Amino acid sequence: MFEQLIQFDHQAFLGVNQGMANPFFDWIMPLLRNRYFWAPLYLFLIIFLVKNYKQNGWICIVFLLITFAIADYFSASVLKHLFERLRPCNEPGFKDEIRLLVACGSGFSFPSSHATNHFGIAMFLITVFHQRWKPIVPLGLFWAFSIAFAQVYVGVHFPLDVTTGALVGCLVGYVTGTIFLTSYMHKTWNTGS
Template sequence: MLDKILQWDRETFVYLNSLGIEQYDLFWSTVTKFPPWIPFFVLIISLFFVKFTKREALFMILTLLVMVLFVGTLTDLTKNLVARLRPNNDEEINTLIRILRRPSGFSFFSGHASSSFSIITLVVLFLRQHFKWRYLFYIWPILFAMSRIYVGVHFPIDLIVGALAGIFSAWLFYKLYGILISPYLKLNHRE
């Protein structure tokens, strides 16, 4: 069963990667980096300060940062434990694919997918009462994760599992925020 899943994963990756068009290389090479998304993060941080008290906004941002640290650690531990080669380093397929980036680390699961989906899911959970269009924020993690196939460094399962790990982590930290931080903020707000 696992062999069939991994075969599907490789075949799907090779197919999706081969859809790449040279004219879009710059776009996907830019989308796959964090710095171009900084204005988006500034927007999110601004929304916290617009919709919540300064104290709440700061604790939400702190929760977000601690979660990102947790997700990064979880991702790195899993990558080193599983030790799956990235497509660009896999000699069986790296001559069949387009490679725009050449990281040397392991592939499973995608840090881009886990971090971006965790960030946006937590943001959506925090802002769910304030914006009808909050789900549009998911455009970022979808593009960010898909870019990893385009540039030749992650298999689809890496992205799917990374996204699920990120979403679960966000849910967990949202619940922890509700249990540990939110009551404390409400208690101090009354005094």
């Protein structure tokens, strides 16, 4: 069963990494996984929260940072060291089959911290804002998915790595978003004050 899962994961990886290869993806996917590419979005988010929600916006930013910290710590410092799965670009007997578009990295692969962190942030924002702004759900999920997909496309993670990272991140983001709403901001946030 476990060997079949790994074999399926390898096939799915090759389906994305090689089967979907095209010049546009070769250009855009390395950018999507680069944290600096998204810096304007993060800056916009900070300005938006502070301008529209003042002190409550700062509290929301603190919770976003807490969400990121928990997601990153749990994926990078706990799960990766527990499973110690090699990245596709470092796996003996497999690394010669892949198209590597970025530096491989020396860390472990499972789960993807990029996927965990970005799905955590997306789910936090969805949990907090979905009552006020319905488009946050598809936009947040598409944003996080595009980053996770890019990790597979460029050759540094398997699909199972990003899928597990997405699930862990969603759990973290939902919990921190729920704590933010119920413990600190429920009345204020939901009334629009």
